Amino acid sequence: MSRKLARDLSGAGGVESEVATEYFEVCFLPGGLRGEIARGTPLRDAARELGLEIESLCGGRAACGKCRVRILDATEASGHGLHSHAGHLSTLSDAERRAREAGRLGEQERFSCQACVEGELAVYVPEASRVGRPIVRKHAGERDCVLAPTIHKYFLEYEPAKIGEPRGAWDRLREELGIRFGLDAALPVDPLALRSLSDRMNARESGPEGAVRKMVAAPHGQRVLDLAKRSQGVAGMVKNRDVLPMAQAERGPFSNWDHAFWWSPAVTLGVGTQEVLKNVVAERVLDLPREKDPTRHTPFNQIGKAATPAQKEAA
Numbered sequence: 001m002s003r004k005l006a007r008d009l010s011g012a013g014g015v016e017s018e019v020a021t022e023y024f025e026v027c028f029l030p031g032g033l034r035g036e037i038a039r040g041t042p043l044r045d046a047a048r049e050l051g052l053e054i055e056s057l058c059g060g061r062a063a064c065g066k067c068r069v070r071i072l073d074a075t076e077a078s079g080h081g082l083h084s085h086a087g088h089l090s091t092l093s094d095a096e097r098r099a100r101e102a103g104r105l106g107e108q109e110r111f112s113c114q115a116c117v118e119g120e121l122a123v124y125v126p127e128a129s130r131v132g133r134p135i136v137r138k139h140a141g142e143r144d145c146v147l148a149p150t151i152h153k154y155f156l157e158y159e160p161a162k163i164g165e166p167r168g169a170w171d172r173l174r175e176e177l178g179i180r181f182g183l184d185a186a187l188p189v190d191p192l193a194l195r196s197l198s199d200r201m202n203a204r205e206s207g208p209e210g211a212v213r214k215m216v217a218a219p220h221g222q223r224v225l226d227l228a229k230r231s232q233g234v235a236g237m238v239k240n241r242d243v244l245p246m247a248q249a250e251r252g253p254f255s256n257w258d259h260a261f262w263w264s265p266a267v268t269l270g271v272g273t274q275e276v277l278k279n280v281v282a283e284r285v286l287d288l289p290r291e292k293d294p295t296r297h298t299p300f301n302q303i304g305k306a307a308t309p310a311q312k313e314a315a
Contacts, residue, residue, distance in 0.1 A: 024088070024117055027080050028052050029072070029124045034080075043069060043089075043112035043123060053131040060113040062095035065104060067112040070124040077122035086110075088119025154181055169198040208284040215277040218267040225261045232257065 026046055027034035033050040044054045044067055055066040077084035086108060092100070093114040099105040112129075156176050167175070170189055177183040189197075268274050282288040295303050 024120050025082060026050075026117060026121045026123065027077075027082055029080075029122060031125075037117050039117060040090075041117050043110070043115050043117065043121075046117060047112065047123075047125070052125065054112050054125060055129050055131050056113055062093065062099075062111045062114050065099065065111070066129060068105065068109050068126065068129055069112045069115075070106070070108050070126070071110060072122040072124060073108070080122050082120045082122045084120055084122040088117070088121050090114075090116040090118055156180065169201050173197070173201065208280055211277045211280040212285070215274060215281065218274070221267060222264045225257070225264045228257050229261050 022039040023036040024039065025034065026037045026043075028047050028050060031052060033047075033052050035050050037046040037049065041049075042060075044056060044060065047054050054069070057064040057066050060067075071086045071089065072084050074083055074085060089110060093111075096105060096111055096114050099111070100107075105111070112123075112125075154177060156173070158172065158176050161169070161172070165172075174183075174185065174187050174189075177187065178185050279290075283290060
């Protein structure tokens with residue numbers, strides 16, 4: 001038990017006085033939450049103060065019986081260093097007395113909304129009386145936290161590109177990031193992001209330019225790689241892969257002719273096949289009508305089954 005001084009202004013004439021308040025060690029099991037609780041505090045409020053919520057559907061009027069807890073005796077509580085006893089609580093309330101006479105409240109059980117702390121206690125809260133999981137509260141302490149997020153957000157303002165500007169959108173953006181935020185000048189970029197970067201930087205809707213570039217560049221790259229492997233001949237494939245050295249540039253795994261060659265068939269499939277890109281160019285550039293497709297709004301797993309009214313109308 002410990003005593004703490006509290007200031008009270010309720011004395012005669014509003015004179016400030018100091019009143020000693022007694023505090024007792026209370027432990028709630030099975031979570032092991034414990035702390036010093038002031039005399040006269042209901043067990044339910046004491047549990048909430050330590051971070052444990054006890055069920056109570058009636059709002060503390062002892063009508064629901066959901067806040068039932070069990071008081072451990074001195075023998076059961078010896079392992080927790082507490083001299084617990086049922087007598088360390090306030091006397092039974094009328095509601096508790098009626099519940100005990102009716103057999104709804106055991107000899108060592110109390111309603112936590114009615115029983116108040118009067119001494120050291122070890123209280124077991126059954127699972128039916130707990131609300132969720134207990135919250136373990138800890139004292140705040142200072143510690144150094146190094147923040148290293150994988151994604152950073154940067155806000156930039158720059159002048160729009162002018163006619164005759166030799167730098168591309170990514171070159172301008174990378175230079176601005178280096179000047180304002182000190183980022184590495186060799187900052188890499190996802191090649192797929194370059195397709196719409198210019199439109200995003202100039203607040204424009206994405207147009208067909210990216211589709212046109214990929215539609216032309218992908219087959220062109222395949223032919224270049226095929227020509228390179230043919231030029232290397234058998235020696236380049238079997239004996240010496242550097243028989244036709246690639247120009248000095250950092251291209252990651254694509255710095256090797258073999259890797260680039262075997263990967264090249266995928267470039268006309270990834271992020272839109274050549275057929276899809278041709279349709280984009282036909283519709284957005286040449287303004288050709290879209291081909292009729294009766295299955296356009298049909299789920300994939302329904303194609304080939306009985307035609308829906310919408311399909312019949314489209315046909």
